[in-house]
Amino acid sequence: MLLNRKWVSGIVVCTAFSMLLACSNKAGSSDAVATKEPSKVTEGSQSEPYKLPFVEPGTATLRVASGDNLYAPNSYAQGTAVWDEFEKLTGVKIEWEVFPNSQYVESMGVRLAAARNLPDIFRLVDSPVKTASDGLIMPLNDLIAEHAPNIQQLFKDNPDMERMMTAPDGNIYSIHSNSAGAYMADPFGILIRKDWLDELGLKEPETLDQWYEVLKAFKTGDPNKNGKPDEIPISPEYSLKGLGLFGSAMGLHLFVYSDGYYPNKSEVIEYHWIKDEAKTFIEWLNKLYSEGLIDPNFMNNSYEQIDSGISRDLIGTTVHFVNNVNRFNGMQKDAGVAADWVITNPPSGPGHEPFYELGAPLGSGWAISKDAKDPVLAMKWLDYIYASEAGNRLVTFGIEGVSYEMKDGKPQFTDWTSKHPDGLSFNEALRSLGAMPNMPWLRMMDGPFSLQPQAILDKDPALSAQVSKVKEYLVPSNPVILDTPEEAEELARLNSEVETYVSETLLKFVTGQTPIDWEKFVSTTKALGMDRILEIKQQKYERYLNQ
Structure with missing residues (x-):
């Protein structure tokens, strides 16, 4: 892409x-009314350069x-x-x-x-x-x-x-x-134990079917070699939205950056959590969860809990910024484990270009x-x-x-x-x-x-190689566009109920607490206001495109 x-x-x-x-010309006045239309700050003449120091020191x-x-x-x-x-x-x-x-x-x-x-x-x-x-x-x-x-x-x-x-x-x-430069130099993606792959004779997974087989092997193949069935194949941050990175295989923008909202090729904003492809994706996650391949505490995992699991040589896959491969390897080295964490390419599927989003x-x-x-x-x-x-x-x-x-x-x-x-x-x-x-x-x-992000990579060639590996897959997330006061008020009211329902229902689907009734899920989401949310987001997006 x-x-x-x-x-x-x-x-x-x-x-x-x-x-x-x-505002008025009087500093601190909050009840005066502006008397002229605001202008772009780049219009007109350049402001005069100032001299340092601005004031006599200490005054x-x-x-x-x-x-x-x-x-x-x-x-x-x-x-x-x-x-x-x-x-x-x-x-x-x-x-x-x-x-x-x-x-x-x-x-x-x-x-x-x-x-x-x-x-x-x-x-x-x-x-x-x-x-x-x-x-x-x-x-x-x-x-x-x-x-x-x-x-x-x-x-x-x-x-x-x-x-x-x-x-x-x-x-x-x-x-x-x-x-922007930091996100390009430190993308957020799926991190995996390459040494576990090597131990089990596996290649880095690409499709969702291959990911299932790898996670299943992590669960049953004792890659940490302690003789116990204690491996946690995947333990994500950000709960279901962290697992949403795997939606790349179906063209779904489900990670926290876009949060499910994304324009299609016709520049129409869609909500990806209610698409037909999302049903297939949720069914795939339900299969993983039911077989113990997803951390049972993934809904409430904290940063510290994931770090603890990594330090104890239990976790085979997580989601994070790529710079954490060094931190994870160092944590495990301190615990006496020669781990090799790497970032994977984003999951791929037929008819869709794999991607990781930029923040x-x-x-x-x-x-x-x-x-x-x-x-x-x-x-x-x-x-x-x-x-x-x-x-x-x-x-x-x-x-x-x-x-x-x-x-x-x-x-x-x-x-x-x-x-x-x-x-x-x-x-x-x-x-x-x-x-x-x-x-x-x-x-x-x-x-x-833009000098700092590249300077960091120059200091760490191995990390630079990890970034280069996925650079071609990086795409922008859905733009968050300035609201009018009326839009902000209405979206806040609608989003509160919709987001709660969507999050709670999808988690119940994944964990098997509720049978997957997709038609009811979609219709309820729309009834709670999703159509109006998309209407507002579309008018904002068109305003942005036409600026």
Whole structure:
């Protein structure tokens, strides 16, 4: 399958949001009404380049709310090398208001509900439609056009980014991380124990019939050689949607990225979970489950539970990002097992091109709040950390002379990242410096912000080979298109009941709790509102295609 749709040109998607908030020239005002139509930030003259530092060091502070560093021992609030360097370069002191990542949405949600004393900059935790309609964030169009030359240039070079960050009313309310290059360099797919295949004299499976035979052999052939029937042939993350990767054999986009919604060749959005092919797929999964080939706890498996099963040499197949082959091999090596995890090609079937989906490149949104005391300074700071080449190098590569060095004009990771003296993983090493942050940052497919993903692969030729193996099968997921407020409200109401019914019913089919009555399943799903959901998604998709 080729990347040949119009909407694939930038394969940029975004969390759905929409207009709602108009702002005045007075910072912090949430009840004024805009007096002019918003314009594209790339129209007109380029904003003037700014000089560093923005202010005399120590004279200005920005409050930034975020989930804390994913390397927990080094909190942003206590200082990290990367963000200390940003403070030196910009002159702006950052007052971090961080929360444990598992608590950020709830904790920040409470503050947003109070709508008082909000930080200058924060990560959105709810629909931007609701956030803006509540008057909590300000439009960024004029701020970008006048004070963000790097974002302006980014949008000129990547017009789909501006298009996908622009709400139906023409306003931009937040900026978003772009991980398109990271998804290309670290695709999500089916990972398998090649050493188990070799032990049993099997080839890597391609069709669903071959997958059944391999999983059955994992169950009965004692590939872990402990004399016990304790192997778990497949233990997926993401429950049924993780197993949905096997739907590739039937042309079904069932993984969490597209979540069952995908345009056909006629550009009509379909819901793949109610297609006839999905019935055959569910019957196949039911066969696997009934024969003990799927982890009996797959509905509720956690990341930690799967890791435990892998460490104990029990699991033969899972689904994950390809970089985890190294982590899994290392975990098992520590347990005395010489494992060889590899990514498989996506399952194939007659009449369908096999595929793995790319994740949505645009990630979390970051906004300037209504309470920002100096929106211009906040915009300049975001522009520098997010879209300047120097700022991007800090957040993607870390500190020169420690985590990277320059060779032939390009940054290259040092052995400090891959062979850390304290045994940290690659990601942990970078995050210990404050790089790879819980902030907006860019890892794109090409251009000046695409260097990090390839540099990671350059440091690991074996992993690079794994990525190259499946690169031809990577296709974009269904774009998530900006809602109008009315669309957002109606979809939220309809999706709540439909998603619950579909998930619960399909799991009962797979586990044999309920006989498979496909006609009733499809008719009930439609009766709960699926036809209207598809109608709304179609009008959004056509709006997107015609922009």
